[in-house]
Amino acid sequence: MPDTRYARGPYRGAALPATLAPNRPQAMAGSGRSRRAMLTDKPTSFDIAQRAGVSQPTVSRALRGDPTVSEATRKRIEAIAAQLNYKVDKNASSLRSRHTNTLALLFFEDPTPDDSLINPFFLSMLGSIARTCALRGYDLLTSFQQLSSNWHVDYEDSHKADGIILLGYGDYETYRARLEQLEAQGTHFVRWGSVQTGQPGTTIGCDNVRGGRDASAHLIGLGCRRIAFLGQVSSHSPELADRYRGACSAMLEAGIDPDPALQADAITTEASGYEAAIELLRRGVAFDAVFAGSDLIAIGAMRAFEEAGLDVPSDVSIVGFDDIPAASLSHPPLTTIAQDYAKAGAALVDTLLRQIRAQSVEAAMLPPRLVVRRSTAPRA
């Protein structure tokens, strides 16, 4: 096998024929370019350079605000660029500079690959993330995938994005394996989730323990003593487990012993919340309040209670978590622990950008906020 077959470059060291010049010989002295139709061909930095009487590199530098270009030259170039409606070619720019000014958002929800049932909480987050990206001058690539797909490994390798934001619920064991893979690759990424030590990558999340504590404290303050929790508390959904833990600690502080019979598993869907409430009722244990692991669970539970003839809040007070848009539209409007979408999205984007720029990053927990609506009331 000849060792020159895979050589880079056209001539492999042989002298170049004098009749061949590299790079667009037809554009010599600008004549070739001007023969082309300006209406169909987007202008390039060479076109701008030609009109401005400068070289192409000067155009590139001027448009990016490089201080080595004089003010007068820059102004002139900017004017011509605007006039010709010139836009920097993103692909060429990224190819040369090795960064894309684009972030990727991976949105996964393993148990529910159904279009319409995307958790509203994450959709609100998406809005916030998209807006923050725009403010920072970054584009956002969005993808909805199964957690088990290989989507995440592609994005940096193929230079589509400079970093990845991970958003979603899913089985935490699968999730963790993916995170470790990303970290091993050296991919820049941040995730939204339960903040715990010893996890791969950087996590931004709500202070779920404190949120759970606040929810319980609110109910206890209303005179409730038998507080049920609806939501999975296994290691597969760390957020819900954290919320439960916070709730328990508030109860213990108030001298209430958390009763395992008052906890029923549910995942974050309305249907699952409905089922969990039915299960709770079936057990026949007394309760005067429900802390639901999420708003969707709470809304499902309220439907079950209504069907069972229980009144919210006079028979049972309910607190949710997330403050999704539907929470204020439910009947009655739901008392809940709000997460600040705007801050959360900004924190995710800014942390990722710091990581991309090789600045120090650290996990962060955002404070939740109790929003009292009409699903909770003092005990009679």
Add this chain to the structure above:
Amino acid sequence: MPDTRYARGPYRGAALPATLAPNRPQAMAGSGRSRRAMLTDKPTSFDIAQRAGVSQPTVSRALRGDPTVSEATRKRIEAIAAQLNYKVDKNASSLRSRHTNTLALLFFEDPTPDDSLINPFFLSMLGSIARTCALRGYDLLTSFQQLSSNWHVDYEDSHKADGIILLGYGDYETYRARLEQLEAQGTHFVRWGSVQTGQPGTTIGCDNVRGGRDASAHLIGLGCRRIAFLGQVSSHSPELADRYRGACSAMLEAGIDPDPALQADAITTEASGYEAAIELLRRGVAFDAVFAGSDLIAIGAMRAFEEAGLDVPSDVSIVGFDDIPAASLSHPPLTTIAQDYAKAGAALVDTLLRQIRAQSVEAAMLPPRLVVRRSTAPRA
């Protein structure tokens, strides 16, 4: 001014010195490349070529399934590429081939640039569009902007995307100007909205007239005779106007004369629906049913009616439009006209792709579907 200053290419036609070869002289015969650290450097098609004993173009062809590459060669190349975890560089690929395999989604909502109040209908659409893009092998760039921004003109010019999907409500006059600008530029785009003749570009939308007719027919079938409409009917929001027109035609067919006093303006928010219902009550005109221009309007109206002591559906039946997730969670669950998100997203993406591929495209209207829940009931 010398006329060679802006010339393309390094030598401006002079004979090339024999000692200089274009393109990576240090990579001659592969030696330069192999000196670099493989762990930090992503492999290129040259690396694959070297290991496979073929040239770089053959690698490029093989990985894109070009039939001129023999099966044996392709298999070998694919194996090596997989082993080295090689990924085609998106920027280089797009730069050379002049297409990006990326679509852009522009999401605007002019009156409400607020993060949290994004219309849930569009968020559901986003999920469907993202999923369809993934199925078609396209990436999706997402942006939330004001309609008045210049976002849309950038995307094709800077070669970030091959086409644009426009989604959102907003003042139709501003909107139309933007559409004309896009068309003049020759940008590939489709929009979701009211399908009308003589509009710039290609529009995909729900058959709003038929939806309005179905909603009214349903109410008439329940014995309602005084049907109010909540929603703007001006040319600024053509969808709502279409829905109203459909409602009126159903009433006329049933021998009912639409009463202008039974129409109150509202935009697509819960708050606006609430206000419109208050306004309707204030007028003191009798009505036995409400057709709301959207689910959010309907939910706001239900809140107003509850506060006014009116029972839904025994005092007044209500029909919404869109079937957003919250519609089934409201109290009572909302009868509404459903739009098929999955089909809508697929239609938008596929129409845009046809346009990009220079195939024939045409506007399309998707059939709506009446979903009866508990906010409507036969008149006593």
Add this chain to the structure above:
DNA sequence: CATAATCCTGAATACGTATGTGGCCAACTT
């Protein structure tokens, strides 16, 4: 067996930008 058709591959090069380096000129130093 010569010639044509076919198949496969390599050589050469373009895509449009960003950036390291060197050089020219004017404004300064001693």
Add this chain to the structure above:
DNA sequence: AAGTTGGCCACATACGTATTCAGGATTATG
């Protein structure tokens, strides 16, 4: 006035892939 500094800019080139063209090898054809 000779040397020195910055300020600005042009030159040369790399980034990694896709594509056109031409040619070698193989097979089909007469």
